Amino acid sequence: MKLIQNQTFDAERALYGEKELHLNNCTFDGPADGESALKECENIQVENCRFHLRYPFWHDSGLKVNGSELTPLCRAALWYDNRVEIKNSKLHGIKALRECSDVAISGCDICSAEFGWSVRNLQMHHCTAESEYFLMRSENMRLSHVRLKGKYSFQYIKNAVFEDCEFDTKDAFWHAENVTVKNSVIKGEYLGWYSNGLTLDHCKIIGTQPLCYCKNLTLLDCEMSGTDLCFEKSQVNATIKTPVDSIKNPLSGTICAPSVSEIIMDDENARGKIIVDKAVFDSPTAKSPSPQCCAQ
Structure with a gap:
C-alpha cells in the first residue's frame, strides 16, 4: 500500500x-x-x-x-x-x-441526524449514538451493546436482531418487519406501531401507548413500566412479568400479566384474551373474568 x-x-x-x-x-x-x-x-x-x-x-x-x-x-x-x-x-x-452495504461498525461515537438510511448487511457493536430517523429503511442488521438516544428510530427496517441494547427513542420500530430485540431496554412513546413480526425477548419497555396496530407481535417474559393503552388493534401473544397500567382492545392472541390496572374492551372486533393472575378477560362484554389458567 x-x-x-x-x-x-x-x-x-x-x-x-x-x-x-x-x-x-x-x-x-x-x-x-x-x-x-x-x-x-x-x-x-x-x-x-x-x-x-x-x-x-x-x-x-x-x-x-x-x-x-x-x-x-x-x-x-x-x-x-x-x-x-x-x-x-x-x-x-x-x-x-x-x-x-456490508458495513461493520464497532467502538464508535455517533452523533448524526438521519444516520444509516437504506443500509444493507450492517453489524454494529459497542457503540453510542444520538440521532433522528436512525437506520431508517435499513435491512439485514445485527446490533449489540448499542446505546441510542433520539427520535423515530428503526422505522421501516427489515430482518434485524438487537441484543443487550439501551434505546431512549420516540416512535421506534414503526413499520418494522421481522425484527427481534433481546435483553434490552426500550424507553419512549408509541413503540412499534404498525410493525409485523416484532419479537421482544426479556426486554424492559417504558413509555405510553406501546405496540399498537401490530401484526404477529410476540413478547417473551418482558417487563413494562408506565405503559398505558397497550396493544390496541394488535395481533399479540405476550407474557409479561410486571404489572401493566392499561390494555386496550387487543385484536387477537393472548396476553398474560400478573396485574393490569385497567382493561378496556369496548370494540366488538377486539378478541384478544387478557389473562390476569390466572383469570381471563376474553370478550368486549365481559364484566368479570372467567376462570382459566394462563398456559405458560
Missing part, C-alpha cells in the same frame, strides 16, 4: 480514484474547501485522520477507518460504499452513512 501521512488536503477530489492507499494522521480541511476527497476509491485504510470537509467517502469499495474523527462539518460522509469497516471513531456529521 502507498503510505501518506502527516499531510493536509483541501482541494476538490484531492485523492479521487486512488487504490491501495494507507492514510495516517492526515487532515482534510483548508481554505479551498474542496469536497469528495476520496471519491470512487478502492482498498483504502484511514487511521488517526480528521475530516472537516463534505462528502469524503462516496462510491468507495473496501474502506477501513480507525481512530478517526468526522466532525459536524463533514456532511454526508459515507454514501454508496461497500465493504466498510469503521472502528473507534467519531461520526459527528449529519447523514453520515447512507445506501451502503
Whole structure:
C-alpha cells in the first residue's frame, strides 16, 4: 500500500480514484474547501485522520477507518460504499452513512441526524449514538451493546436482531418487519406501531401507548413500566412479568400479566384474551373474568 501521512488536503477530489492507499494522521480541511476527497476509491485504510470537509467517502469499495474523527462539518460522509469497516471513531456529521452495504461498525461515537438510511448487511457493536430517523429503511442488521438516544428510530427496517441494547427513542420500530430485540431496554412513546413480526425477548419497555396496530407481535417474559393503552388493534401473544397500567382492545392472541390496572374492551372486533393472575378477560362484554389458567 502507498503510505501518506502527516499531510493536509483541501482541494476538490484531492485523492479521487486512488487504490491501495494507507492514510495516517492526515487532515482534510483548508481554505479551498474542496469536497469528495476520496471519491470512487478502492482498498483504502484511514487511521488517526480528521475530516472537516463534505462528502469524503462516496462510491468507495473496501474502506477501513480507525481512530478517526468526522466532525459536524463533514456532511454526508459515507454514501454508496461497500465493504466498510469503521472502528473507534467519531461520526459527528449529519447523514453520515447512507445506501451502503456490508458495513461493520464497532467502538464508535455517533452523533448524526438521519444516520444509516437504506443500509444493507450492517453489524454494529459497542457503540453510542444520538440521532433522528436512525437506520431508517435499513435491512439485514445485527446490533449489540448499542446505546441510542433520539427520535423515530428503526422505522421501516427489515430482518434485524438487537441484543443487550439501551434505546431512549420516540416512535421506534414503526413499520418494522421481522425484527427481534433481546435483553434490552426500550424507553419512549408509541413503540412499534404498525410493525409485523416484532419479537421482544426479556426486554424492559417504558413509555405510553406501546405496540399498537401490530401484526404477529410476540413478547417473551418482558417487563413494562408506565405503559398505558397497550396493544390496541394488535395481533399479540405476550407474557409479561410486571404489572401493566392499561390494555386496550387487543385484536387477537393472548396476553398474560400478573396485574393490569385497567382493561378496556369496548370494540366488538377486539378478541384478544387478557389473562390476569390466572383469570381471563376474553370478550368486549365481559364484566368479570372467567376462570382459566394462563398456559405458560
